Amino acid sequence: MAIDAAPTRTVPFLRKLTRHARVPVNAFEEAGTQANGDLVRLNMGPFRPYLVTHPDHVQHVLARNQPNYVREGMFWDPLAPLLGEGILSDGESWADSRRILQPLFTAKYVNSLAERMAEIINELIEETVVPGRPFDVAKGVSAIVHPTIVRLFFGAKISVADINRLVPAYDVAVTAKAIRLLMPFVPELFPMPGDQAFKRAIKAIDEVVYPRIRQARAEDQEGNDVVSRLCKARQDETGAEGDRRIRDDLVAMHGASTETSATALTWAWPVLQTYPEIAAKVYEEIDRVVGGDPISTAHLPDLVYLRMFVNELLRLYPPGWILPRKALEADVVGGVTIEAGSTVLLSPYLTHRLPRFWDRPLVFDPERFAPGNEGKRHRYAYWPFGAGPHVCLGQHLFMMEAPLLIGGILRKYRPVVHHDGPVTPRLASSLRPMAGLSMTLVPA
Numbered sequence: 001m002a003i004d005a006a007p008t009r010t011v012p013f014l015r016k017l018t019r020h021a022r023v024p025v026n027a028f029e030e031a032g033t034q035a036n037g038d039l040v041r042l043n044m045g046p047f048r049p050y051l052v053t054h055p056d057h058v059q060h061v062l063a064r065n066q067p068n069y070v071r072e073g074m075f076w077d078p079l080a081p082l083l084g085e086g087i088l089s090d091g092e093s094w095a096d097s098r099r100i101l102q103p104l105f106t107a108k109y110v111n112s113l114a115e116r117m118a119e120i121i122n123e124l125i126e127e128t129v130v131p132g133r134p135f136d137v138a139k140g141v142s143a144i145v146h147p148t149i150v151r152l153f154f155g156a157k158i159s160v161a162d163i164n165r166l167v168p169a170y171d172v173a174v175t176a177k178a179i180r181l182l183m184p185f186v187p188e189l190f191p192m193p194g195d196q197a198f199k200r201a202i203k204a205i206d207e208v209v210y211p212r213i214r215q216a217r218a219e220d221q222e223g224n225d226v227v228s229r230l231c232k233a234r235q236d237e238t239g240a241e242g243d244r245r246i247r248d249d250l251v252a253m254h255g256a257s258t259e260t261s262a263t264a265l266t267w268a269w270p271v272l273q274t275y276p277e278i279a280a281k282v283y284e285e286i287d288r289v290v291g292g293d294p295i296s297t298a299h300l301p302d303l304v305y306l307r308m309f310v311n312e313l314l315r316l317y318p319p320g321w322i323l324p325r326k327a328l329e330a331d332v333v334g335g336v337t338i339e340a341g342s343t344v345l346l347s348p349y350l351t352h353r354l355p356r357f358w359d360r361p362l363v364f365d366p367e368r369f370a371p372g373n374e375g376k377r378h379r380y381a382y383w384p385f386g387a388g389p390h391v392c393l394g395q396h397l398f399m400m401e402a403p404l405l406i407g408g409i410l411r412k413y414r415p416v417v418h419h420d421g422p423v424t425p426r427l428a429s430s431l432r433p434m435a436g437l438s439m440t441l442v443p444a
């Protein structure tokens with residue numbers, strides 16, 4: 001049994017949370033500053049998870065000794081009824097889903113999805129944007145991102161009525177358990193606000209998803225959409241069990257793709273307003289490359305600065321701001337013994353702000369991601385899409401979706417965000433901007 005080389009430091013997180021009750025992200029950031037890359041324990045009363053932020057330690061937990069750190073406990077257990085036993089689970093059922101899904105996400109397939117995605121995004125911008133009328137930023141972005149993903153995943157198999165049912169149900173499902181994320185020590189059996197809404201949302205999702213799956217399995221499965229691809233990949237697994245495996249992967253993929261993408265893209269607008277010089281470069285590039293044409297994948301290779309901008313958005317505001325794991329066996333990381341069965345929290349949000357690894361970490365500067373700069377930083381200093389065997393399957397899709405959506409809007413409009421001063425993040429299941437942020441799009 002390994003012995004502590006150094007005593008484990010404990011950060012009084014509950015006290016910080018009480019002090020920063022109105023802006024909990026400040027408590028979290030303060031804890032990260034106090035840890036300064038060391039492995040510490042967060043004192044949350046009855047619950048004392050380990051906080052991992054140093055890139056070497058991130059590499060150890062997510063890649064080198066990954067089988068020891070499973071998706072169980074905090075965050076994962078409350079969401080298990082939604083996510084099922086598919087790609088967002090762990091162990092054998094996860095490995096099985098990963099084997100099936102990874103080959104589906106080839107560059108060729110992702111490129112073909114992106115072509116279709118560009119068409120859908122252009123249509124949705126036309127349908128949803130009313131120039132000159134203020135709207136809630138998160139809702140406006142979601143009104144494009146959500147139906148885009150649903151149409152890509154389900155193809156022609158889904159009706160507008162079903163989309164209108166699925167989108168709000170997902171929104172409820174991923175937000176209803178937020179309170180359990182901040183109070184992970186409350187047992188699942190103890191009722192909490194949001195539990196009933198969560199159950200109703202799952203029921204609504206299943207009522208849309210299962211009939212689509214059965215229909216896709218009964219028909220030929222040559223479609224290019226994700227449902228057809230999944231059905232084809234699991235064609236030997238018949239009956240209710242086969243339907244359920246497809247449902248679990250589909251619902252988990254949907255959850256992994258919409259909330260993250262929509263959250264990331266919500267941050268673009270306040271950032272453009274806060275940094276006018278950066279915004280001017282983004283606008284100049286889009287005007288030059290896209291001009292008045294509908295945006296398409298052919299424009300993407302030339303939108304170099306926009307890509308740097310998106311990478312920097314994901315550095316300062318990574319939607320998956322916290323990744324909890326449970327240690328199966330005791331382990332030593334950074335000289336600290338992690339006890340078997342304890343919770344380990346990893347946070348790209350905190351790693352991405354470590355002054356040891358980032359120059360002026362709180363300054364928004366896309367130049368960090370100028371071509372050729374990747375080699376200059378620690379490989380695990382930047383990991384908005386996770387790392388190791390569980391690394392995000394959709395990162396290339398997102399890196400196409402983001403410039404298509406931002407470029408598709410900015411080729412015609414300029415944002416005016418109705419807020420003075422910095423926009424603070426809100427800790428939910430993803431890192432959303434503070435509630436109620438509104439903006440107006442005006443002609444460019």
Ligand code: HEM
Pocket residue numbers: 071087088098252253256257258260261264318319320323384385386387389390391392393394395397398
């Ligand atoms: C800004 C956008 C996105 C961000 C920040 C993001 C982030 C992440 C992160 C941090 C993980 C690792 C989770 C873990 O280790 O427990 C992950 C996994 C995953 N992501 Fe994404 N994601 C994004 C978009 C997408 C999209 C568009 C898709 C689907 C098309 C997708 C599908 C997945 C899947 C299936 C996994 C699970 C992989 C596995 O466990 O084997 N993501 N993502």
